[in-house]
Amino acid sequence: MYTQSFNVPDQANDTPTAGAAASLKAVPAPLSISEAALQADFDARIDADGRIEPQDWMPEAYRKTLVRQISQHAHSEIVGMLPEGNWISRAPSLKRKAILIAKVQDEGGHGLYLYSAAETLGTSRDQMFDALHTGRAKYSSIFNYPTLTWADVGVIGWLVDGAAIMNQIPLCRCSYGPYARAMVRVCKEESFHQRQGYEALLVMMSGTDEQRAMVQDAVNRWWWKCLAMFGPPDADSPNSAQGMRWGIKRISNDALRQKFVDATVPQAKVLGVTLPDPDLKWNETRQQHDYGAIDWDEFWATVNGNGPCNKERLGTRVKAWNEGQWVRDAALAHARKQQARRMLEAA
Ligand code: 3HC
16 A cells, blocks of 8 residues: 655656766756855755745745646645535445545645645745636646546546555655645644545445446546556656756655555555556566556546546636635625724724
8 A cells, every 4th residue: 555655765867967967057047156055055956855944045937836736736636525525415324424524625725735735935925826726727637537437536536546655655855845844734634534445445445246347337437548647758858957956846746656556556456457558568677667657648638628527627727716705705894893993992
């Protein structure tokens, strides 16, 4: 299963772009003498694997990269509430309903920690929501697919949360302090999400033929999307080299994808499902699994707004935002009244 034990030291082969990364300089523009000294301090701290905190000087490009990644991550968490939230009213038992409500609520909490972490970089929540609602911000491709049966909820827990943990555990060692600290708690909760999904599937697999077929069908539909979730191949990932040079990303997209495949194959065996890839096989030389070709055209179409549920997901978020306006107005009016009362009392 996925635990903090995946937080292993980086290996040379986790960093296929290491050569390119080593030659990168944090800021290309000419710097003043004092900026050059600040830049040197920043580089030295990154090289020593130290943490950067909100009050520290940082290059503008580092700040921008973090705002981009953390806000996309936050959006993914809150959009990720939708495909599963869809099943709360149809959960097959009180126990499953309680677990699902807790899980969906956790995702909302993850979004809030992450928006808060991004705010420490000088962006505002309104700016981030505006980018999401107007379609300018990305969020994870995986949440643009429909959840057709109850088995999808189990498979999302097992595979989607499993892939998310694999990607997120190295982020607990991200060079930016607030992001790294938020990720520690997020990963603990994601671990519960992954386990509850796997356990729900184990129960279904010991049920009827129809239930087993439902699980296999869900695995067939989600497997390839989960592999794509790790992002484009390293050679086509424009942000990886710099992200790794700055200690934001610790393990490359392809290396994480490989770790996920290797961890998931034995779990599928225990569960009794087939992973839908005829090319999936153990490679004795590499001591890793080989796997088939991912459909990157489909991935990019989804990332660029043309997946099966993009419009529905964004529409739901915008509707929730608009319908929640009166709550935000009321909370602000209440806060203003309280402040006025405190000022009167103090006068
Ligand atoms: N979905 C949507 N966009 C994706 C993507 C995906 N699965 N994978 C990559 N992209 C985008 C990148 O954001 C980038 O776009 P941009 O330059 O316009 O911002 C572009 O594709 C190129 O990709 P890169 O590999 O160069 O980008 P990164 O270096 O940022 O790596 C990442 C992408 C691995 C997703 C990295 O940003 C990351 O680790 N982010 C934090 C984790 C995260 O956001 N996870 C999302 C899932 S959260 C979740 O699943 C919730 C859980 O509860 C289930």
